[in-house]
Amino acid sequence: MPISETSxxxxxxxxxxxxxxxxxxxxxxxxVRQLARWGMPAVLDEAEVVITELATNVxxxxxxxSAATLVLEWRSERLRLEVHDTSPALPxxxxxDCFEECGRGLHLVAGLTADWGVVPTVAGKAVWCEVPINSGxxxxxxxxxxxxxxxxxxxxGAPERQGRSWEASLEEAAVELIAGLLHWSAxxxxxxxxxxxxxxxxYEAAAEAA
Numbered sequence: 001m002p003i004s005e006t007s008x009x010x011x012x013x014x015x016x017x018x019x020x021x022x023x024x025x026x027x028x029x030x031x032v033r034q035l036a037r038w039g040m041p042a043v044l045d046e047a048e049v050v051i052t053e054l055a056t057n058v059x060x061x062x063x064x065x066s067a068a069t070l071v072l073e074w075r076s077e078r079l080r081l082e083v084h085d086t087s088p089a090l091p092x093x094x095x096x097d098c099f100e101e102c103g104r105g106l107h108l109v110a111g112l113t114a115d116w117g118v119v120p121t122v123a124g125k126a127v128w129c130e131v132p133i134n135s136g137x138x139x140x141x142x143x144x145x146x147x148x149x150x151x152x153x154x155x156x157g158a159p160e161r162q163g164r165s166w167e168a169s170l171e172e173a174a175v176e177l178i179a180g181l182l183h184w185s186a187x188x189x190x191x192x193x194x195x196x197x198x199x200x201x202x203y204e205a206a207a208e209a210a
Contacts, residue, residue, distance in 0.1 A: 010073055010074055010075055010076075011038060011073070011074040012071065012072070012073045012074070013034050013071070013072045013073075014069060014070075014071050015027060015030060015031060015069065015070040015071075015072075016067070016068075016069050017055070017068055017069070017070060018065055018066070018067065018068070019055065019058040019059045019062060019063065019064060019065060019066045019067070019068045019085070020059060020064055020065055021056075021059060021064075023055075024051075024052060024055045024056055024059070027051060027055055027070060028048055028051045028052055028055070031047060031051055031070060031072060032044055032047065032048060034072060035047055035072070035079070038074060040074075040079060040133060042133065042134075043079050043131045043132075043133055046112045046113065046131045047079065047081065047131065049108060049112055050081055050108075050109055050112055050113065050129055050131070051070065051081065051083075053106075053108055053109055054070075054081070054083040054109065054127055054129075055068070055070070055083060057083075057091065057106075057127075058083060058085045061087070061089070061091065062085045062086065062087040062124075066085060066086055066087075067085075067086060068083060068084060068085045068086075069082075069083070069084040069085075070082070070083055070084075071083075071084070071126075074133075075130070077132060077133055077134055078114065078130040078131060078132055078133060079130065079131045079133055080128060080129070080130045081128065081129055081130075081131070082126045082127070082128040083126065083127050083128075084121060084123065084124065084125070084126045085124050085125060085126075086123055086124040087124050087125060088120060088124055088125060089125070090118045090120070090125055091106060091118060091127065109127075109129055112129075112131070113129040113130060113131050114129075114130050114131065114132050115129065115130050116128060116129035116130070117129075181195075182195065182196075
């Protein structure tokens with residue numbers, strides 16, 4: 001169970017968890033329920049992806065079964081997420097091959113959030129990030145997509161792209177990003193076709209509401 005408390009008058013919630021594949025989904029669901037109680041439906045998409053990536057990184061790079069903690073803190077116009085673990089090694093984004101999943105976690109986090117970083121702690125380290133709460137959902141979707149595409153494009157650094165226009169390169173990056181996300185979903189046991197159908201349904205619903 002999370003430990004609810006306040007820090008300088010700000011709502012704060014702490015979720016201790018064990019770093020294991022089966023625990024990641026449970027942690028994500030518990031955090032989403034807490035954010036719903038705080039009345040933050042606009043940040044749920046970002047929070048789900050960020051929590052999944054950061055918790056999965058602990059499993060992969062610190063060790064299956066290691067102790068970790070997720071902290072959610074409501075800071076005025078932003079939601080701050082922190083994942084604490086027991087390893088002093090500080091992670092950094094690295095270049096990854098097109099279909100290599102593990103090298104992209106921090107690039108996704110950077111693209112989905114307003115800011116992020118890593119700080120040493122007495123017990124190990126904490127990876128933190130902040131998501132805007134009150135931004136317009138439609139504008140934020142566009143900004144998030146552009147940020148992800150640009151981060152994804154910069155990862156490749158392929159020489160053959162340098163002579164192309166920015167728009168053409170961005171279109172290619174979009175296709176590669178979608179392909180990478182489909183591989184990401186398949187690696188977690190999901191049906192990529194189902195993901196595409198759900199994304200199309202979500203897009204059409206948002207377009208109709210606009």
